Amino acid sequence: MALSDHLISPVVSLLTCSTAATLLLAAAAVTAAVAWYLFYRPSSQEPCDDDWSRLGVRFPKLPITFFGGSNFRLKISQLLEQYGDTVGLRLGGRLWLLTVNLDLLRTIMVKDFNNFVDRADTLNSNTPIARSLFFATGNHWRRQRQIVSPTFSSGKLKYISKTVELSAKKLADYLVQRAKDGAVVPIKDTSARYSCEVIARIAFGLEANFIQEEASEFFEHGKNMLMLSYEGISRFILMSMHRVPNLVDTCNRLFKSVQLFDAVNLTSNTYFKTVLTSTIAERKMQQRSGKERKHVDFLDLLLKANEAVRAGNPEKDEEGNASLAGTEGVATKDLDDEEMLGHSMLVIFAGLETTATTLQMCLFELARYPEIQDKVYTEIQNVLPEGEASPEDINNLHYTEWVINETLRLHPPIPTVSRKAKETRTYDGITIPKGACVMIPFWHIVMDPKIWPEPEKFIPERFSPEEKDRRDPMAFICFGQGPRLCLGMCLAYLELKQALVHILRKVKVVLNENTEPKKGAGGVEVKSSGLLTPVKPVLLAFELRQDNTQTPNSSDDTN
Ligand code: HEM
Secondary structure: OOHHHHHHOOOHHHOOOHHHHHHHHHHHHHHHHHHHHHHOOOOOOOOOOOHHHHHOOEOOOOOOOOOOOOOHHHHHHHHHHHHOOEEEEEEOOEEEEEEOOHHHHHHHHHHOHHHOOOOOOOOOOOOHHHHOOOOOOHHHHHHHHHHHHHHHOHHHHHHHHHHHHHHHHHHHHHHHHHHHHOOOEEHHHHHHHHHHHHHHHHHHOOOOOOOOOOOOHHHHHHHOOEOHHHHHHHHHHHHHOOOOOOHHHHHHHHHHHHOOOOOEOHHHHHHHHHHHHHHHHHHHHHHHOOOOOOOOOHHHHHHHHHHHHHOOOOOOOHHHHHHOOOOOOOOOOOOOHHHHHHHHHHHHHHHHHHHHHHHHHHHHHHHHOHHHHHHHHHHHHHHOOOOOOOHHHHHOOHHHHHHHHHHHHHOOOOOEEEEEOOOOEEEOOEEEOOOOEEEEEHHHHOOOOOOOOOOOOOOHHHHOHHHHHHOOHHHOOEOEOHHHOOOOHHHHHHHHHHHHHHHHHHEEEEOOOOOEOOOOOOOOOEOOOOOOOEOOOOEEEEEEOOOOOOOOOOOOOOO
């Protein structure tokens, strides 16, 4: 299911501190057991619902459950195999349309976007992040997206490119050191430190040094901002109680109104509120005094964009506007302090895990396929053999980008997204009723052999211009699609390419007897749902590429 369904679904929202967590976890487990007994028994043979039959959609006659040994991905694949590319379901008391039909997805995500602006769930939280772009609905989303989109455009990236590069060099130096030590590297943690450092620096201008530093409050709170650990229980309860009408919506309203449960870790919320509130206030004062800062960051850009809205002249930017094409409404009110805070926290949350997972899996694939790594290295040597990598140089790394895309195809960090229908609509005989949710499993689309021959193989050339022209663009939607596309896509490519340039110039990434997986042992086994997570932490080894015996000094902090 969607990120919001898996990670922040109502019951994930249950817990905010460890004592309460233990009690509530126990209560949730008992509730789940009772619910399981009352609403779903594996022996039950009676049809669970036929709502979808009059809507022109095929649907399973027996209740669907994701428990009792089944796993989410497998179940979804079985359903699609059995019923075709579009299947009607009832889960958590809601109607869900599961579809991998690319024409229908184009209609939902792009052509008729105005009827599918919202994702399936909002965040059960009373903290600022719950009001941010990812979780906003309808006109609240439109207004925020219009204000923040121009600040994330590729044109604006030139302001922050040098700052990203600084962290990429530090990452490479760190790996050189590990190569000299002969140590294996828990690459997810290292990649997460890199992406978190980049965000702290480019988003808020903070003097972050997370790559080398063992303990960092910002990094720890960034990783733990949302209560991910209760994901399993939330799914268990929601998926099982399919017969309770409007269960999810009722839980959402209840948990939010009683204020007992919060999907956000409140300690992390307080930490970020303190750090970010003072940073925002300081920056506002600087802007009022007309002082120009040496290094521009996203906060500066956001304050300017907000000021423009207040002055009645919202920023225009070809990408920002294009990303809102086909939507209604214009931003007439600037972001208030709470919204600024929420947006800042969202950038940390949305940018940290996704980019770190992609870098982790990309380095693993390069270690697994040394000949592909050699090609990336050769391209880097040809395009920018040494010195600084400007955004233009980075744009010319075509093969490197194919490798990143192939990594995203095989390992999409967010494997599923969702949409919710505002009104009832019929497309080609399929009716999606008002309030129904659409489940879009990317990982299923990107493994379809009709679209991607030999889908399990890592073949970067699939993304050459000729191959791309032959394919429906909806077949590769790992950043989403339409006006609600990932806001940080250009930034993610910049971060990933800068990291690869500086790492591969200095070291080779390899698998050996001490790595996880070991050399020749095949792929990485991942957990079946939610954000893409390997079952065992991936450990990679690095070898010096040339004379890197000197103590690294390339990353002197010039900020
Ligand atoms: C490889 C890295 C990344 C991947 C694969 C990724 C993927 C996604 C996906 C699938 C969505 C949902 C799109 C949809 O519903 O159509 C999304 C939304 C979003 N992403 Fe990313 N993302 C990445 C990096 C980032 C970064 C670096 C940032 C910001 C710093 C970011 C900020 C956001 C935001 C704010 C949204 C919500 C957009 C909205 O609702 O309007 N993402 N991302």
